[in-house]
Amino acid sequence: MSKIEEALEKATRERQGGGHEAGGVPQRSSVREAHTAVVAEVAVVNPDPLHLAENRVVVASGPSLGASDAYRQLRATLMLAADHQRLAFVVTSPLQGDGKSITTLNLGYAIAQELQLDAVVVDTDLRRPVLAKFLGIEGQRGVSDYLNDPSVTLDDVVVRLAGGPLWVSAGTVRLHNTSELLGSRRMEQFCGELRHRFPTAILLFDSPPILPAPDAMTLVQWLDGGIIVVSAGKTSRRALSDAVRQFGANRIAGVVVNRSDRSSYGYGYGYRYYYGGYGYGGEGAPTAETGEKDG
């Protein structure tokens, strides 16, 4: 068992108040059973792998390309940086178009598929919700519906993606007064409920960029920290500095650099992190994967 997984187990125990009871580490399967029962009612969707591939959700769809490996590395580093305490992150960027939604989805897939850890991806970019489109699951209800309609429950806005412990809340309704909504009690309630129902899950909230809208800063109050996504060769240094200053450096777990291969010279012509030799089959389901699956 890797150190990361040990740490995660420890965190799970602490959250459950179990402490260090005799008999050692509780079995993952028993934990899984507990929260799976809680969310048993949610719908299951099966995104089209081709659609995912075209939308760059490479971890879920394609063979083990360099990008997939890079997302897996990102996941590992994030786990270390999260220090087993911070499990809910808002994923944002200084400006629009740096690739935060794709990063969020791929990271979610990487967590769920690799570690068999629960991962929940929530589209909180209420001004421009895109996750549903990327996944090809338009028509689902999302956070907008939950915030606007008190009768809507968590189960109504969360779906499980087939093939792994990955849940997604991805609506398509666009709103304008998003900042108020994201700072509302209802949103706090939403986050609390998610934490409650997915106690061991990594929660990833895709949010609008920092500089044009205050949404990310509003949202982070209910969460444990932020992940900033930048695009090399596109995001300006100044935008990043401003965004970090605005967001608060102490609330940021780290930075993800997209298109890192074009960082210096422009277009990338290859996958620098591509190792080859292992990968996924079709259907977005984990097939031949390493021993991590068994933890």
Place this chain on the structure above:
Amino acid sequence: MQVQANTLDLRLYFDLLVRNRWWVLVAALVAGVAAGVVAYTSPKIYEAKATVLVEDDAILQALTKRMAVTPSMSSKMQFVEQRLLTRDHLTQIARRLDLDLKAQHPKELEALLVKMRDQTVVRASGRGQLIEIGFQHNDPTVARDVVAMLTDMLLEENLGSQRVEAHQAYDFISQQLQVYRTRLEEAERKLREFKQQNLVELGVGVAVAAGGGEMGATPPTAFADVKRLEEARTQQAALEIDLQRLRSERATYTKQLAAEPKWISAQQDHDSTAAARSQGDPKIAALQAQIDELSLRYTDRHPAVLALQAQIEQLRAAATTPKAEVGGDGAADDVLADLGEQILNPHYLSLKEKVSQLDAEFAAGEAKQAQLKQSIAALGNAILDVPKKEQELIALSRDYSVNSSIYNDLLKRLEDARVTKEMEVQDRGGHIRVIEPATVPYKPVKPNRVLILLMGIGGGIAAGYAFGFLRHLMDGSIRSADEIQGLVGLTVLGRIPTVVTLGDRRLRQRANLAFSMVTAMAVALFGSVLWLEFRGIGLYPLRTLLGV
């Protein structure tokens, strides 16, 4: 590390080119088309040219021969240009060819002349001494006419100028000759005077030294003086010895004289004078013998001879006169005594005579010695003075020799110049000849379409690339994950490479195809235009096609 850095630099430049390839292509297209428009709409300029030969070995060289200046090709061209492009010439040409019709005001005429000067080209043609005179104009016939007139003017101008030059050269050399003649005469005079003044000191050496005496060598005059000095010294030494001898001889004789009695008795002398007495009076005979002896050396007026003769007279008188009648003074007493008992000692007399002879010789020797001393001193001074004089003489001789050489040289050149002048007068000296007269040009020299097109295309490419490079420099975006830590102090959690989807690939392919097609079209367009230009066809086929 250096190699790696260079590779990175090259890669950066290449990536910049790839990234900005559209900018480069569009800029090249726009600039190329613009250059084409300029190239094909600019008026055609024709250049007519004539080739002339400017000979080196004609007047110019004759005049400058052995002088420090040799006319170079550029100076010749300058010469031609200055002669040719005078205001007068250009005005004449403009009038004759009606180029000045549009020039109404003096200002316009001035501008026209400046323009004509600019349009005229004087340049070296190939090897040797050929010079090309060209004139550019949009009318080829005008260009030809201008060049033809220019060459004519150059030839006329040259003939005239050659004559003037030849005369000027002759006059100049004559003038110089006069100057040098005066100098030569002066030098000659100085030399002569010097020689006259120092004839004694320099002796025969003067002639030799004047004939090219060299410094450092002892002149013959000095040798002669030294020799004379040596001789004088030898003479002096010999004289000294003579004097010494005379002194000792005189001492000996004086001693003998002192010992010898002045008078001796007749008896004493009897034996020795018996023969004389037998022939008459022996005393008279003895005295006569002494006179004879003395007369061998002295004249009859010598005091000794006179004294002896007086004695003989007295004796003869005494023989005929009684003793008592004879004399009354001292001398008569002596004679009487002699005649009586004693006679003058002949030996004494001879010694006395020898002593006085030696005295005379000694006096003469001393006088000679004094003269020799004086002479030696004078010669010594003269020898010391000789080098100075010699030096002076050499300087004067050199002046003379230099002036003489220049004078001779000038004389020769005056003769050359005279011949040249004669030749010019007979029109045989011409040093400018037209090798190739001007013809009507059929091919324009401007605009150089190929060059303009290439420059346009090249400039466009460079501008496009420069624009891309500038964008790269001005780009403040994050270029590397490594700089984030330094920038905001945050950990880089991951570096995600570009994800290229199938759609992206298709898009890229389409973009590449489009780029290739546009590039191919541009290459085809510019390539065919350039090819037609190279072949000298131009846009003639297109014009025919369009009926323009």
